[in-house]
Amino acid sequence: MTLKQALVHGLWEDLPPFRLVLGLCPALAVTSSAENGLGMGLAATFVLVFSNMFISVLRKVIPDKVRIGSFIVVIATLVVLVEMIMKAYFFPLSQQLGIFIPLIVVNCIILGRAEAFASRNPVLLSMADGLSVGIGFTISLAVLGSIREILGAGTWFGWQVFGASFEPFEFMVKAPGAFICLGIILGLMNAYSRMRGETFIQT
Amino acid sequence: MELLYLAIGAIFVNNILLAQYLGNCPFCGVSKRLSTSVGMGVAVIFVCTLSSIFTWLVYHYILNPYDMEFIQTLAFILIIASLVQFVEIFMKKQSKGLYNALGIYLPLITTNCAVMGIALLNIKHEFNFFEMLIFSIASASGFALAIILFAGLRERLMISPVPRAMQGTAIALVTAGVMSLAFLGFRGMVQ
Incomplete structure (x- = not known):
């Protein structure tokens, strides 16, 4: 896969959660408003890019038998980071998302990309892959959140849409x-x- | 009585799958046949109860006294992952029959948000030990109930004429939505 392919495949071909049916829990749970969907997507993108980077750097060091455990430790460390950053700078959003921020750890998209892509490809390519899948996920969540918020509450990002x-x-x-x-x-x-x-x- | 209300609430009213959206990946992934979904449901009840006990103990006797709550996420996922691994090895050694029945579901459970979610909810609701135990068993049973009912519906869907574009996951999600609507009817049963 070339760098260009890695950068675009997450936007349509492997668009989560629609084409890559993974990560359904956050996609369903936090999309009651567009803002929550966007926030969740960005948090997951951050974790995805850096977990792909670290795992790709360490791919020759990590023994094959304990690779899943090692991936989870890398991902969990990043999620703890995200949790602290969100509590410090985006407190209301972090209250809204609640337990779904720590649950990024068990988001199958991140572990899936680590296993399927980052553990076999060089660093730059893996980061590009993480970025593209992450942005695809963010867009999907924001769109889903927008539809649900506009129809369900009559607002979009908190603005009144209808009379x-x-x-x-x-x-x-x-x-x-x-x-x-x-x-x-x-x-x-x-x-x-x-x-x-x-x-x-x-399927 | 309080505990009974807690249990009924966790199984029906706040069903972990249909009202709190946790554990949807296995819900869509392994619900194609009734037998596999029964296996998955039982495995989740088993692992969930064990992991809730361990995470609760670790939180209340290690993390909380030493002010290390910030590391909760990392600690919990490591406990769950190692517990699942341990259960798998133990089962393989001790009970071949149980291993053959549940073994293939165990690795999948590590990344099941329901298990991690229940562990986190136990802490968030500030349960004591017995409340935690009842809540975890009831929530996991709610998961098993939903996935088994859903598998029954999906077996019927296999032979139904579904529009081409809606086949597979799409119709499964819509069906889950209708089921979730039915479960909304339980609201008001328990405060």
Whole structure:
């Protein structure tokens, strides 16, 4: 894979969580508003870029048998960092995201990229991969959050979108709305891919 | 009575999968057949109870007294990962039958957010030991209940005429949404 490919594949080909069906928990849980989705995406991107970097640097040193454990230690250390930074500078957001910040540790996207990409590729390429998948994830979460917030609360990033007569579609910001919204977007993306003649990735 | 309310609340009202969105990757990944989802559910109940006990003890007797709460995330994931590894080795040695039934699910559980999530929620809600024990078992049972019910639905979906674009994960997520809607009906059962 070339550097250019690594930089763009996360934006459509392997776009999480739609094409790469991983990391569903944060995608469902924190997207009740656009701001939360964006914040979560950026936090995950930070962890993804640096975990890919460290794991790629250490890929020749880490013994094969304990690699998953070693990856988890690297990722967990970065997540602790993110937790502290968010508590210090973005306190309201960190209160909103709650336990989903520490849960970045068990986000399958990060471990998945470490295992599938960073443990086999040079440093720069791995960082590019982390950046592209991370940005793809951020965009997906922000879009999903926007749809749910606009329909469910009538606001976008806290701004009023509709007039006062708009009755919020409260179902969208609750748990069932998250599942159904994600499912329908997935279906639309599949329909679009089929039109363009691409193959399905998820099973 | 308090403990009973806590248990019912954790299983039905705040179902870990359908109301708190934890553990969705295995929920979509291993729910294609009823038998595998039963295996996954039992394995989660087992690991979740053990890991909750250990993480709770470590938090209250090591991290909290020495003011090291900031390292909680790192400590918890290491406890869960090593516990899963240990259980796997122990099972392989002691009980071949159990290992054959649950063995393949164990590595998957390390990255199951439900296990880590319950460990974190135990601390967040400031439970005492018994509350923690009931809450973990009940939440994990809620996970097992949801994944087994969902597998039943998915087996039916296999033979249903689903639009081409919605096949696979897309229809599964919509089905999960409908199930989550049904579980919303339990709200108000327990305060």
